[in-house]
Amino acid sequence: MLGNSGDMENGFSRHLEADALETGGLTIDNTSNLKDPMDLCMKFPALINSENDVKLPSCRDPVPKASNLRLMNDSKLGIRDDDDNFSRCNKPGTKPRAFRLPSRIGDRRIRKLLTSKYWKVAPKLKDCELSKVACLDGGMRPLYRKRKISNGVSMSSSIIGHQASFHSKDSHVKFSIKSFRIPEIFIEVPETATVGSLKRTVMEAVTAILGGGLRVGVLRHGKKVRDDNRTLLQTGISSKENLDTLGFTLEPSPVQAPPTVCTEDPPIPLPCDSTQLVPSSGNNIDSNHESGSSHTDKLADKTLSDSRALVPVPPVCVEALAVVPVNQKARRSELVQRRTRRPFSVLEVEALVQAVEELGTGRWRDVKLRSFENADHRTYVDLKDKWKTLVHTAKIAPQQRRGEPVPQELLDRVLAAHAYWSQHQAKQHGKNQAAVLKITETHGGRNGVEGEIRLF
DNA sequence: CTTAGGG
DNA sequence: CCCTAAG
Numbered sequence: 001m002l003g004n005s006g007d008m009e010n011g012f013s014r015h016l017e018a019d020a021l022e023t024g025g026l027t028i029d030n031t032s033n034l035k036d037p038m039d040l041c042m043k044f045p046a047l048i049n050s051e052n053d054v055k056l057p058s059c060r061d062p063v064p065k066a067s068n069l070r071l072m073n074d075s076k077l078g079i080r081d082d083d084d085n086f087s088r089c090n091k092p093g094t095k096p097r098a099f100r101l102p103s104r105i106g107d108r109r110i111r112k113l114l115t116s117k118y119w120k121v122a123p124k125l126k127d128c129e130l131s132k133v134a135c136l137d138g139g140m141r142p143l144y145r146k147r148k149i150s151n152g153v154s155m156s157s158s159i160i161g162h163q164a165s166f167h168s169k170d171s172h173v174k175f176s177i178k179s180f181r182i183p184e185i186f187i188e189v190p191e192t193a194t195v196g197s198l199k200r201t202v203m204e205a206v207t208a209i210l211g212g213g214l215r216v217g218v219l220r221h222g223k224k225v226r227d228d229n230r231t232l233l234q235t236g237i238s239s240k241e242n243l244d245t246l247g248f249t250l251e252p253s254p255v256q257a258p259p260t261v262c263t264e265d266p267p268i269p270l271p272c273d274s275t276q277l278v279p280s281s282g283n284n285i286d287s288n289h290e291s292g293s294s295h296t297d298k299l300a301d302k303t304l305s306d307s308r309a310l311v312p313v314p315p316v317c318v319e320a321l322a323v324v325p326v327n328q329k330a331r332r333s334e335l336v337q338r339r340t341r342r343p344f345s346v347l348e349v350e351a352l353v354q355a356v357e358e359l360g361t362g363r364w365r366d367v368k369l370r371s372f373e374n375a376d377h378r379t380y381v382d383l384k385d386k387w388k389t390l391v392h393t394a395k396i397a398p399q400q401r402r403g404e405p406v407p408q409e410l411l412d413r414v415l416a417a418h419a420y421w422s423q424h425q426a427k428q429h430g431k432n433q434a435a436v437l438k439i440t441e442t443h444g445g446r447n448g449v450e451g452e453i454r455l456f
Numbered sequence: 457c458t459t460a461g462g463g
Numbered sequence: 464c465c466c467t468a469a470g
Contacts, residue, residue, distance in 0.1 A: 338464060365458060380458075385464070388461085 173238050177248060219247035342377055343403050344386050346410070352383055352390070353413045361387060361421045390414045 218225040218237075222245075225235055232238045237246050344352070351371040359366050364380035372378045393401050394411035 341464075362459075364460095381460095382464075384460075 173232050216248060221245045222247065339377070346404065346406060348372075348375070348378070349386070349390065349406050349410055352386060353410055353417065356387060356421070357413065357417045360424070361418070362425075387414075391418045394418075 220235060220237060225237075227235075352367065355367040355371040359370065364384040367383050368378065368380040372383060390406070390411070391414055393406060394414045398405075398408075
């Protein structure tokens with residue numbers, strides 16, 4: 001351990017707590033923190049300290065232990081639905097429950113996590129007992145960190161940064177950011193995955209994070225310093241005595257998308273900049289909102305330049321940040337590809353029309369359950385969308401339609417049903433329509449179509 | 457999670 | 464199809 005580990009440890013803990021607090025009340029298990037190898041990575045002597053020849057205590061396990069990885073027969077990483085699916089955890093067949101939540105929904109949730117602007121992913125350890133955290137102390141060494149999160153938790157949405165600092169001249173404050181810790185990432189790979197693929201996975205994850213746009217936060221005594229306009233002097237970050245209380249954080253930008261996440265439980269929607277829960281003093285307007293980017297950039301640049309000025313410890317991480325292009329769009333598409341297109345077959349359209357005729361247009365989940373229960377790739381949203389396009393299709397000239405032609409008969413029913421349910425507030429039709437209704441087209445209607453309900 | 461709509 | 468605000 002480091003000679004000054006005690007101090008750093010405590011100091012760091014405070015930072016964590018504060019951060020957790022600031023990020024929306026997330027709590028971080030203190031117990032685990034103490035032994036968290038991460039701490040080692042994070043702590044390092046302030047340059048001020050005399051006996052600081054501290055080599056960054058590398059993370060304990062430079063190499064992930066296969067046993068530490070949660071094995072999944074079906075990689076959660078495969079967030080794709082193309083290939084006739086059937087690789088989902090809760091695949092049909094094993095779906096004895098007349099319960100809702102089509103498996104697809106589960107997938108979508110995960111997808112959602114990948115794209116969501118909400119970074120916080122607080123899974124229960126059910127499937128991810130260990131989380132891998134990369135420590136960018138020059139050599140990015142992944143490590144595993146055991147957590148005992150019970151109800152959600154943790155992982156603040158920010159990257160805890162570290163910094164050693166010292167006072168040099170009278171008017172300059174120099175910082176040395178030893179390393180930044182990237183946000184916690186959960187990664188699951190099949191037992192059969194190769195070490196190489198694992199490395200790539202981790203790399204992708206890290207790269208995605210670094211390249212996804214980050215905001216730098218400044219912590220003073222563990223509390224975020226939000227006023228970007230104050231000077232260091234005003235903030236009290238200039239005097240030597242206070243430098244130890246300074247900290248930096250990297251926070252994912254809202255649009256960011258964490259890479260491979262293997263979370264099982266719904267994340268606690270936590271806005272990256274969730275500070276709402278902490279009506280901390282003064283301006284609680286997150287830096288995000290307040291002319292965000294520009295300030296952030298400035299800060300980042302400053303940090304960078306200052307760091308470079310220090311010969312002692314070239315902050316690799318910062319350089320990385322400067323190099324990684326911020327190409328969120330591209331990156332995201334790589335990680336979270338769109339589901340492959342799956343044109344509805346006439347059969348499906350038939351089923352959809354049938355269901356809508358009976359249930360109306362405001363109960364897509366019911367439609368899903370009723371006619372597409374086993375079509376994992378059709379979510380109720382998909383059905384709703386399809387109906388939308390069907391209505392449109394029915395209205396346009398046949399020449400303008402594309403794809404497998406839908407029998408005019410069906411299109412007619414679409415219009416009929418659409419017309420009917422439009423004026424019958426489908427949504428209000430009690431959930432218990434015991435009787436099965438059927439709308440049949442009739443002639444003479446004002447608009448050509450008129451619905452007639454018939455009990456069967 | 458569902459709906460309802462815009463993208 | 465995706466994304467999201469609402470409920």
